[in-house]
Structures are given as C-alpha cells and as structure tokens.
Amino acid sequence: MDSYTNKKLTADTVSSQINEYRTSIPHNPLTGNLTLQATIYDFLDDIDPVYEKLSSLKLDQEVTFKTIKVTHNQFGFYEVETAEEHEVFPCVISSYYHICELIGGEIRESISGSG
Incomplete structure (x- = not known):
C-alpha cells in the first residue's frame, strides 16, 4: 500500500511540475495558444x-x-x-x-x- 501511495505522490508531483512548466510558457490571451515566438x-x-x-x-x-x-x-x-x-x-x-x-x-x- 505504501509503495502505491508513494508512486501516486510521485506522479502527482511530476504532474504538478509539468503543469507549472506549461503555465510558465507565455500564452496568447486571445487564443490561449502557446506563444513560443x-x-x-x-x-x-x-x-x-x-x-x-x-x-x-x-x-x-x-x-x-x-x-x-x-x-x-x-x-x-x-x-x-x-x-x-x-x-x-x-x-x-x-x-x-x-x-x-x-x-x-x-x-x-x-x-x-x-x-
């Protein structure tokens, strides 16, 4: 049970880090698309x-x-x-x-x- 919980926490942490990264990339407020230029x-x-x-x-x-x-x-x-x-x-x-x-x-x- 503990190993499953640890994996879930790790997955949540990784998911959180990915979301942080994605939201740090500028988005065009009009279209919502990533602004990579x-x-x-x-x-x-x-x-x-x-x-x-x-x-x-x-x-x-x-x-x-x-x-x-x-x-x-x-x-x-x-x-x-x-x-x-x-x-x-x-x-x-x-x-x-x-x-x-x-x-x-x-x-x-x-x-x-x-x-």
Missing part, C-alpha cells in the same frame, strides 16, 4: 518599450506609436486606433498583441512595397 527582448533581458509604455498608461492617458493611437480610457479599457480601425481591448496584454500585429503588418507592407 521569441523576441529580441528575451535575449536582451529587457522589456519591450511598446509594452512598457502601454503598461505605464494611467486612466485617460494616451500614447501614439507612429500611426497607432492607444488610449487607456476612463473605464480601464485600451482603445487602439488607426486610420482604418478603432478596436477596444480589456487589458494591456491583448492590446499589446494587437499593436504588434499592426506594426508587423506595416513592416511587411513596406518590405513588399519596396521590391
């Missing part, structure tokens, strides 16, 4: 300046990244505006991911347009 900031041991600026916004403050205006509105939501869209996000991380997609799209367009 590394950024330059992972190697520099630094914080992305876009994320840093977004997370420092107080209520009713705004910041502009080139053509993207972000407002942390009075209700605590993040409004992301461009000439083409106006989206609202419930938290800093979801607005950050959207801004990264917008910036990536601008970069892809400038690369494909220059060829």
